[in-house]
Amino acid sequence: MDQQPLIRTTGLSYRYSRDVQTLSGINLHVERGSIYGFLGPNGSGKTTTLSLLLGLLNNQAGDIEIFGQHLHRNREAILGRIGSLIETPSLYGHLTARENLEVYRSTYGASKARIDEVLDIVGLGDTGRKVAKKFSLGMKQRLAIALALLPAPELLILDEPSNGLDPAGIIELRALVKKLNREHGMTILISSHLLGEIEKMVSHVGIIYKGKMQFQGTLAGLHGFQRQGARLHLRTSDNEAARLLLGEYAPRVGADGLHVAFENNAQVAAINRRLTGQGIDVFLLHPKESDLEQLFIDLTTAHA
Amino acid sequence: MKLLTALRAERLKSKRTASVYLTLIGSAFVPFLFLLNVLTGGSDLKALAKDPLNSAFELGAERTGVLFFPLFVILVCTLLPQIEYRNNTWKQVFASPQAKASVFLAKFLNINRLLLLFLLAHLVFMAVAVLVMHVARPDLHLLEQPFDFGRVALRTGNMYVTMLAVCALQFWLGLRFRNFVVPTAVGFVLWVTGMMMALEFRTALVDYFPYCFHLFPLSPQLQPRLPQVAWTSAGYTFLFLGLGFLDFRRRRLTSA
Secondary structure, eight states, X not given: OOSSEEEEEEEEEEOSBTTBOOEEEEOOEEETTOEEEXXXXXXXXXXXXXXXXXXXXXXXEEEEEETTEETTTSHXXXXXXXXEEOSSOOOOTTSBHHHHHHHHHHHHTOOHHHHHHHHHHTTOTTOTTOBGGGSOHHHHHHHXXXXXXXXXXXXXXXXXXXXXXXXXXXXXXXXXXXXXXHHHOOEEEEEESOHHHHTTTOSEEEEEETTEEEEEEEHHHHHHHHHHTOEEEXXXXXXXXXXXXXXXXXXXXXXXXXXXXXXXXXXXXXXXXXXXXXXXOEEEEEEEOOOHHHHXXXXXXXXX | OHHHHHHHHHHHHTTTSHHHXXXXXXXXXXXXXXXXXXXXXXXXXXXXXXXHHHHHHHHHHHHIXXXXXXXXXXXHHHHHHHHHHHHTOHHHHXXXXXXXXXXXXXXXXXXXXXXXXXXXXXXXXXXXXXXXXXXXXXGGXXXXXXXXXXXXXXXXXXXXXXXXXXXXXHHHHHHHOSSTHHHHXXXXXXXXXXXXXXXXXOOGGGGTOGGXXXXXXXXXXXXXXXXXXXXXXXXXXXXXXXXXXXXXXXXXXXXX
8 A cells, every 4th residue: 555645634724714713733644545434523624624625615724635736736637536525415406317427527537438337336327317306315315426436536535425325325335435445446535423334444534523633543543542441440348459559550549449441351350360369359340341432422522 | 628618517507497498488578479469460560661571670679688688687697606506516516627717607608608599599589470470461571671681680799798798797696696586686676777777867877887788789879889888898797707706716605
């Protein structure tokens, strides 16, 4: 994998009004060939970041480099290599699926055959004369994805693409994203406010909250971060003596007992042996591993 | 080339929209009424007593040029930019690899395509009306008269040029306001003001007020100043387009 990030933002900041800072100092690094999950609760700044990446908003502070080129100096050349879907599908309701794609075909320099290809990819090859306003929300979303795929992009930016999709549609979308990444080598930046929805398909994760990046790295890195957050809850006959005895585990005494960091079950057993070996009775021994969902909540609420 | 690509996209977007139907129905209105009036022995028969063929086209141009063409321009300049607002598609337009200047100019040229289609369709419908009149009323000897095509072409060209300033201003307003009612209402009020200035108050300001310009090719009193007004209209067109583009480039049209 090329080590040069496909997207690199440096100190990206944005404000819609003078007194509201929507983004501050966002340093986004998206590796070539990755599926990057951009996570954050609603209103955290995901769409603003993606809009800046597509030049939909004027850059106020910071730099944006895509494909190693400065966005604002090479806007058209860069946008020609990106497919995007921002928020709700952008479709002309009075036109058919094919006509909607035909509007942009020449702009992206795509062939007529490419329209059939992308319609087949999203399963809308047989909609005929039906106009887009008569499509279900799921069909509209799929047509918007077809539009994003029209230029055979190197980079696909999808902002909350599963909005409005039923569970089967979400599973189909997940399979499609993986297929595009694996078979077509597309780098995909996908945003969501639900960790569970995208953790099964992403290789990298960025977590944003209140306009600031809370975490950025590989999914494995996030799991490591998760393990670091695992705590063992203890209640003993002498919590203060136990705290002194377990000093190396960074114990913390609370009203409900003692909390110590741990990494694996062997450590839990060793802690228990040491306490009982020193004559301290153990009443409660409860390992609490934070799952990713809890970690996401922790990361996005810790600084609230 | 990029402008042509953008223009092609705009043409595709306006397919099956109300603006295309409005063009055809609006341009057929006067020829149809004129035909009905002649066939039912109405007052237009008197106007056709002398040089009937050229008089028919002149009457048609007057009625269309004073009322239907300006109203059509106001409506179509508002309707076409609304396509993007109504479908929430501005963000897709700006995320595609095309310059804002191309998008802006292509939209303006697409409107002008419909303006020219309106004028051309009006002439075609007038020709059809004349043919039907000739069959129904051979005593008018309509097709036995010489046809002054040059006069018709010049008048049609003047009708187009004198409406360009209004077209550019209404286009700007149509892009500026998400709400369809605002630019339409502003256009109607200014059009009525222009008609009152020219026909009621007969003020000298008509030479500078764009919503009066469409009367110059049609009114014998105003015609002597037509060349100067045609240039003024062209100047206003560039001014409004320039200001409109600066505003278009500066504003955030997406909902993001």
